[in-house]
Amino acid sequence: MPIYTLQVNGQARSVDVRDPQEPLLYVLRNALSLTGAKYGCGLGQCGACTVIIDNEAVRSCMLPVAKATGRKITTVEGLGTPAKPHPLQAAFISASAAQCGYCVAGMVMTGAALLARKPNFTREDAQAALAGNLCRCGTHSRILQAMESAARKVPA
Amino acid sequence: MSAPGAGRFHGPFQGPSHGRLQPAAFSSARREFLQAGGALVVGFTLPTTALAQLQPNSDVALGKTLDLNQVDGFIAVNANGTVSIFSGKVDLGQGLRIAIPQMAAEELGIGIDRIAMIEGDTALTPDQGATGGSSGIMRGGVQIRQAAATAREALIGMVATRANQPADEFDTADGEVRLKTGGAGIPFRDVITKMSGDTHFLLKVDPKVKLRNPASYTVVGKSIPRPDIPGKVTGTHTYVHDFKLPGMLHARVVRPPSVGATLVAVDEKSIKGIPGARVVRIGSLLGVVAPNEWDAMSAARMLKAQWTEAASLIGTAAVRDWLRAGPFEKDEVLVSKGDAKAVLTGSTKVKAEFFWPLQSHGSMGPSCAVADVRNGKATIWSASQATHRFRETIAKALGMPREDVRVIYLDGSGCYGMNGHDDAAADAALLSKATARPVRVQWSRQDELGWDPKGPPQLLALEGAVGDDGKISAWRTEMWLSKSTASLPNMPLLALDAAGIAQVPGITTGLISQNGDPPYAVPHQDVLVHWLSTSPLRPSNIRAPGKVGNCFAVESFTDMLAASAKKDPVDFRLQGLSDPRATEVIRRAAALISWQSRPSPSPSAATGATASGRGFAYMHYKHNESYVAMAMEVDVDRATGAIRVRRVACAHDCGLVINPDALKQQIEGQILQTLSRTLYEDVAFDASRVTSVDWASYPIMRFPEVPEILIDLVVRPHEPPLGAGEAASTPVPAALANAIYDATGGRVTTVPFTRERVRASLA
Numbered sequence: 001m002p003i004y005t006l007q008v009n010g011q012a013r014s015v016d017v018r019d020p021q022e023p024l025l026y027v028l029r030n031a032l033s034l035t036g037a038k039y040g041c042g043l044g045q046c047g048a049c050t051v052i053i054d055n056e057a058v059r060s061c062m063l064p065v066a067k068a069t070g071r072k073i074t075t076v077e078g079l080g081t082p083a084k085p086h087p088l089q090a091a092f093i094s095a096s097a098a099q100c101g102y103c104v105a106g107m108v109m110t111g112a113a114l115l116a117r118k119p120n121f122t123r124e125d126a127q128a129a130l131a132g133n134l135c136r137c138g139t140h141s142r143i144l145q146a147m148e149s150a151a152r153k154v155p156a
Numbered sequence: 157m158s159a160p161g162a163g164r165f166h167g168p169f170q171g172p173s174h175g176r177l178q179p180a181a182f183s184s185a186r187r188e189f190l191q192a193g194g195a196l197v198v199g200f201t202l203p204t205t206a207l208a209q210l211q212p213n214s215d216v217a218l219g220k221t222l223d224l225n226q227v228d229g230f231i232a233v234n235a236n237g238t239v240s241i242f243s244g245k246v247d248l249g250q251g252l253r254i255a256i257p258q259m260a261a262e263e264l265g266i267g268i269d270r271i272a273m274i275e276g277d278t279a280l281t282p283d284q285g286a287t288g289g290s291s292g293i294m295r296g297g298v299q300i301r302q303a304a305a306t307a308r309e310a311l312i313g314m315v316a317t318r319a320n321q322p323a324d325e326f327d328t329a330d331g332e333v334r335l336k337t338g339g340a341g342i343p344f345r346d347v348i349t350k351m352s353g354d355t356h357f358l359l360k361v362d363p364k365v366k367l368r369n370p371a372s373y374t375v376v377g378k379s380i381p382r383p384d385i386p387g388k389v390t391g392t393h394t395y396v397h398d399f400k401l402p403g404m405l406h407a408r409v410v411r412p413p414s415v416g417a418t419l420v421a422v423d424e425k426s427i428k429g430i431p432g433a434r435v436v437r438i439g440s441l442l443g444v445v446a447p448n449e450w451d452a453m454s455a456a457r458m459l460k461a462q463w464t465e466a467a468s469l470i471g472t473a474a475v476r477d478w479l480r481a482g483p484f485e486k487d488e489v490l491v492s493k494g495d496a497k498a499v500l501t502g503s504t505k506v507k508a509e510f511f512w513p514l515q516s517h518g519s520m521g522p523s524c525a526v527a528d529v530r531n532g533k534a535t536i537w538s539a540s541q542a543t544h545r546f547r548e549t550i551a552k553a554l555g556m557p558r559e560d561v562r563v564i565y566l567d568g569s570g571c572y573g574m575n576g577h578d579d580a581a582a583d584a585a586l587l588s589k590a591t592a593r594p595v596r597v598q599w600s601r602q603d604e605l606g607w608d609p610k611g612p613p614q615l616l617a618l619e620g621a622v623g624d625d626g627k628i629s630a631w632r633t634e635m636w637l638s639k640s641t642a643s644l645p646n647m648p649l650l651a652l653d654a655a656g657i658a659q660v661p662g663i664t665t666g667l668i669s670q671n672g673d674p675p676y677a678v679p680h681q682d683v684l685v686h687w688l689s690t691s692p693l694r695p696s697n698i699r700a701p702g703k704v705g706n707c708f709a710v711e712s713f714t715d716m717l718a719a720s721a722k723k724d725p726v727d728f729r730l731q732g733l734s735d736p737r738a739t740e741v742i743r744r745a746a747a748l749i750s751w752q753s754r755p756s757p758s759p760s761a762a763t764g765a766t767a768s769g770r771g772f773a774y775m776h777y778k779h780n781e782s783y784v785a786m787a788m789e790v791d792v793d794r795a796t797g798a799i800r801v802r803r804v805a806c807a808h809d810c811g812l813v814i815n816p817d818a819l820k821q822q823i824e825g826q827i828l829q830t831l832s833r834t835l836y837e838d839v840a841f842d843a844s845r846v847t848s849v850d851w852a853s854y855p856i857m858r859f860p861e862v863p864e865i866l867i868d869l870v871v872r873p874h875e876p877p878l879g880a881g882e883a884a885s886t887p888v889p890a891a892l893a894n895a896i897y898d899a900t901g902g903r904v905t906t907v908p909f910t911r912e913r914v915r916a917s918l919a
Contacts (some may be wrong), residue, residue: 026453038521089389096817140463
């Protein structure tokens with residue numbers, strides 16, 4: 001089986017993958033045991049599988065692993081930990097911005113990409129950035145609140 | 157373990173009535189307790205954290221009592237002084253994981269940080285019934301609170317007796333029994349070992365035990381953060397989707413191309429290009445398993461199978477007529493008061509018909525389960541909302557005694573009644589049994605939206621009149637609803653049907669005829685339901701079953717009556733209510749958006765490209781649970797029919813509030829989810845299959861549409877805590893319809909409120 005080397009959360013990780021078309025999501029979740037990214041639709045419609053690749057929020061359910069090599073991949077686990085959360089994760093925790101939380105890692109990754117691109121984004125920016133991330137529990141208000149609070153903490 | 161009911165300590169402990177505080181006596185008793193504790197040999201160790209639920213192959217016969225009448229059923233004090241709470245009610249994201257420990261911590265007198273809650277494990281947690289119907293706190297939490305209070309009284313009583321001092325001179329705090337005057341206390345564990353000669357309480361739950369005075373609460377009523385949020389936000393929380401076992405196979409079930417189709421033939425060679433993948437066929441249950449998940453998915457896609465086609469469904473377009481036409485099981489009169497027909501005959505009648513469509517739970521994560529069925533034992537990890545109930549069903553299906561089956565709850569993706577989680581667990585159990593390997597079944601997006609059980613459709617026809625006094629004089633509700641099959645043990649599961657395993661046929665829809673009558677004083681009322689014996693697609697309970705659609709009809713119609721009487725919608729409601737808890741929420745919701753008293757529609761309703769309006773709705777859930785009032789502001793684009801909800805205000809009274817922030821989160825969620833259901837959602841299906849199987853064909857609310865939400869909690873610490881996971885859903889559709897009417901003068905009576913329907917209402 002072909003071996004691919006991925007740059008994940010600052011580490012080089014080698015994985016055996018039979019099918020180069022296997023989406024990155026399954027490689028992360030199974031071979032690398034990084035289960036923060038979730039399977040939601042496999043169609044790029046919901047955002048639960050979002051990771052950051054070279055500073056862009058990317059749907060890992062649609063990206064063949066062969067196309068992820070040589071690029072800098074960050075998953076929600078690489079962003080921060082419960083003990084040392086990323087400022088955006090800390091804002092989500094303060095706002096209690098999750099109910100079931102199945103979608104929330106994708107929200108955080110989409111938000112982190114926005115924060116890196118535009119540190120002082122507005123509520124409307126956040127709404128637009130998250131328009132492709134779905135939530136069923138109705139946690140939207142708190143997610144927006146967390147996003148706004150993280151944006152405010154970033155010096156202009 | 158003692159037999160159930162063989163508790164050695166019953167009833168309240170009476171400390172001696174003589175004597176004043178005698179520190180010397182207590183010190184001596186304290187020494188005695190601590191010595192006993194030190195000598196104890198612990199024979200049975202309970203898991204101290206919920207992580208115990210992740211251990212595979214645990215012995216089903218753990219020996220812990222599951223008796224609902226025993227304190228030990230719910231509470232264990234561990235050797236390290238922490239407390240384990242065993243809850244049959246599970247945290248689906250609604251915050252029971254903090255709220256129930258808060259209730260227990262308050263009564264026990266121990267820090268919340270020293271409590272771990274174990275949820276929905278048939279080997280460890282008592283059967284407190286399904287987590288549904290807003291019963292988590294109201295029944296589940298209250299049972300555990302009772303056990304905790306019983307434990308506290310017993311612990312204090314034991315110490316008081318030994319110290320020869322009155323019980324009321326003691327209290328519990330920080331996990332110890334202490335004198336109220338202060339000083340060193342005795343850890344719970346040491347008291348228990350002395351009390352029962354065991355590590356257990358061996359004590360019956362006292363249904364009459366005195367609870368702490370709410371005025372003294374230090375834990376209940378506080379917005380303590382939920383413990384699961386940091387893990388969820390950093391990707392370390394374990395969902396059932398993330399759970400793995402050694403040697404586990406990944407499986408996909410290939411569902412038939414049409415509902416009711418049967419499998420004729422499978423070409424196993426069609427997947428031979430995928431190493432390790434193989435077909436598992438049990439009757440018409442067709443699965444593909446492989447050690448690698450993508451291989452299982454690829455094989456499922458490549459597999460060639462021949463099915464009989466079926467065309468047994470009525471199709472979306474026919475649902476409304478189908479509700480009118482039957483098949484009917486029976487008619488049932490729910491309310492008959494005065495002579496509504498006669499009064500209506502002599503009055504100017506208002507009439508309207510309201511329709512609620514079939515809807516999906518629309519869980520973000522398609523259903524998933526892991527099963528290990530080997531060597532005559534079965535362990536199933538599932539996001540089931542009713543692990544004990546599912547255990548019975550799956551034990552029968554596997555042909556195993558229930559004692560050999562353990563079902564363990566792990567978090568799933570948000571579910572609001574019953575999505576595909578039990579189906580996926582049955583899939584996994586049958587495939588694991590067939591392969592003698594642990595199996596993980598993951599449904600696809602198309603599986604979930606296509607095959608999850610659906611919220612059933614509803615049709616309501618209402619007529620009513622307003623008397624010369626400006627009050628509602630007569631009211632009739634006629635409902636067409638699908639009836640739950642009496643004593644159905646479990647919703648029939650797809651895998652069992654496909655595999656040809658017998659199960660009790662029937663449907664479950666929940667208590668869907670409630671709140672079809674007005675909550676207002678109406679002297680002449682008839683409420684009649686025509687019960688349909690089936691439903692267009694396999695149904696299940698979906699959040700606030702039936703009551704979202706019923707409140708949509710009743711509260712839209714109330715607005716129509718108010719408009720016919722040229723009365724302000726809030727004033728009109730208030731004049732029909734005498735319960736002060738009802739009027740309080742209504743006044744507060746109106747105040748939240750500075751409601752101006754005037755009749756609807758708005759004087760500017762006929763002008764402008766964008767019409768703005770406000771609407772109101774009220775609900776007393778089931779007529780005996782939470783009180784909710786909701787006001788909403790909308791803009792309507794007259795040309796396109798597009799609706800923009802600007803603000804939603806909710807006043808909410810569920811009695812004692814355990815965790816205000818978690819409660820607010822539930823209310824926010826119900827508002828947004830129900831706005832989504834009202835604005836967008838309608839399951840599309842043809843004669844053979846559901847066709848709305850992705851988020852493009854089954855759209856839900858997105859971030860740009862999120863309105864501002866204002867919440868006012870009525871706090872009533874001396875009232876019982878009521879359920880809060882459903883009630884706030886119910887007034888949403890009517891508040892929105894009433895706001896649209898106020899804005900435009902057009903009345904929308906069919907959900908979802910598509911642009912076409914809004915435009916049609918303006919014509």
